[in-house]
Amino acid sequence: MNDHMMPTDEQLVAYLDDQLDSDQRSRIDAVIAEDSMLNLRLQWLARSSLPFKAAYDELAQQAPVDRLQAMLDTLPSPARPAINRRRFLAAAAGLVLSGVLADRLFLGWQASQHKSSWRGLVADYMSMYVPQTLEHLPSDEATQRAQLHTIDARLGLRLLPAQLSLPRVELKRAQILEYDGMPIAQITYLDPAHGPMALCVTRSNSGSRHFAHERRHGMNVVYWADMEHAWMLIGHNPASELEEMAKVLRSRLSA
Missing domain, CATH: 3.30.200.100 (MucB/RseB, C-terminal domain)
Structure with a gap:
């Protein structure tokens, strides 16, 4: 790894998985110690217990299911048997999610959950930490x-x-x-x-x-x-x- 190059996500994952040799680890250690943004990036890669599922579930519940069902009902009857309602609604609801970056979704969800609770925000942040951090x-x-x-x-x-x-x-x-x-x-x-x-x-x-x-x-x-x-x-x-x-x-x- 070039001393002047920022490590890639692949190199950071290898760092977390202890798959780098001692020289490579030392170089990444040095960059992490000087760059707080890189350290935060490493913590995001190390996350394992963040409640992303709950965040997506909550957003999926807000999908316009009634309107989607109305769209399905307007389809000509011969076409309906070829379309599985569950798949149609799931795919359409998925489109609601697909344009949202996961990190921004989570940040919005956590803000609604914790509102002004700084302890909740700190706990969210600490949940990303592992000893290797x-x-x-x-x-x-x-x-x-x-x-x-x-x-x-x-x-x-x-x-x-x-x-x-x-x-x-x-x-x-x-x-x-x-x-x-x-x-x-x-x-x-x-x-x-x-x-x-x-x-x-x-x-x-x-x-x-x-x-x-x-x-x-x-x-x-x-x-x-x-x-x-x-x-x-x-x-x-x-x-x-x-x-x-x-x-x-x-x-x-x-x-």
Whole structure:
């Protein structure tokens, strides 16, 4: 692979399937570490549990079935036996879907499902993560400090790697996401037992809140708030374990 060329989707799939030699992996690792858009592209290729079926089912339910049936009824009677009603309606409804890009369909569907729930949006994003998404990222303190500085500038925080360290899990990356103009910081960890985990934060003026729990996409979520920010910790870890980690983080971050 040329050092100056962006990897193709085929090369990224081979990367995810561990089918590249060490030199090729190292080159892709280097590009991923510097290019957040490429990293997001890799995560989309690694997705496995996104609810695309539900998205398509919902859109298919909105297909103009009554009008399609009326069209079928206007066909001359000799022609009707040659046309299977189920196939006709399915094919016509399929035309409604065929012009819509899958990613845009999903984004529209998730927006209607979660509305203003930033935790739902984060859970959608985290559902694309696999251990390979994070395990080859650089995790030296200088890189972490630079990434946290970007978060501080957008969200009015002062974060240090030492505040965010947790037993057993490894801090891998800090980055800013944005949805509908709302910045969301994502600080990702890799747990050797449970896989990717993330501490996320956004601005909030809803006041301080105690810990609460929920489940999204098969992951446990612990969330809380202070006077200026809303926080959440999400992962496949048991809920009780996540809450213990959240208590440690909240204590350090409010000190």
